[in-house]
Amino acid sequence: MEKLIDEKYWQRKLTRLKSTLEKNNFEVYLVQNAAEAKAVVLKEIIPKTGARRISMGDSLTAVNSGLFVDIKNQPGLEFLDTFEPGIPIMEALERRRQALLMDLFITGTNAVTEKGQLVNLDMVGNRVAAVTFGPRHVVILMGRNKMTPDLESAMERVRSYSAPVNAIRHHVDHPELDPPCVETGVCSNCRNPMRICNTWTITEKSFPPGRIKIVLINEDLGL
DSSP: OHHHHHHHHHHHHHHHHHHHHHHTTOEEEEESSHHHHHHHIIIIIHHHHTOOEEEEOOOHHHHHHTHHHHHHTSTTOEEEOTTOTTOOHHHHHHHHHHGGGSSEEEEOOSEEETTSOEEEEESSSHHHHHHHSSSSEEEEEEEGGGEESSHHHHHHHIIIIIHHHHHHHHHHHOTTOOOTHHHHSSOOOOOOTTOSOOEEEEEOSOSSTTSEEEEEESSOOOO
16 A cells, blocks of 8 residues: 555656646656667667767766667667776767767756756766757656755755765776765865865756756656
8 A cells, every 4th residue: 555655746846847848838747667769769769850969068967877888789870988997088078079069968967846947966967968968869867866855955956966966876897086075975165186076056947948958857867
C-alpha cells in the first residue's frame, strides 16, 4: 500500500510540473524510468528534430542510462564527446566550444522549481551556455529528486548537495580540482581557483518555444 501511495504521489506531482513547464514553453515528456527516458530521446526526440550532430554536457543521469553509448553506435549520427577520457584539457575545452553549434545538446539540470524554473550552477560554463543559446535543440534529462519548492530552496540544494558532491566526483579523476568542499562536503563560497561554482543561470522559459525539451523521470537520478 505504501508503495502504491508513493507512486501516486510522485505521478501527480510530476504531472503538475509537466503542465507548468509546458506553460513556460518547454516541450516535456514524462516517463517512469531511465530506460524509458533513453527510448524517448532515441526514438522520438532525435527523429523529430532531425538532429545529426549531437553533443553533451555533464549529466550522470544521461551517462548512466547508456544514452550516449547508443548515440555513438547509431548510424547516421555524429557524436562529439566532450568528456572523452584521456584527452588533453585544451582539446576538451575546444570540443565544448564546438558543442555549442551542434544540432542537439543533451544534459541535466541541478534543480527545477515547482514554478517551472531551471536552476544551474557551472564551473566552466559550457553546460549553462548551451542551455541558454547555441545548439538548435536542447534535451534535459531530469530525475524527480531535482524538484524543489522555489528558487531559494533550489539554490540551497545546489550549494549544500549538488556542487560539493560533483566536486568530490570530479576530484577522483582530476586531483588538481581541489576546492575545500572536496574535503568538507560543505560550500564555503571559496576563492579556490578550481572552484566549480562560477556561473548561475535561471531559465524561466524556453525560447524559441520548444527548443528546450525536458524528460521528467519518475525516479531519483543524478545529483
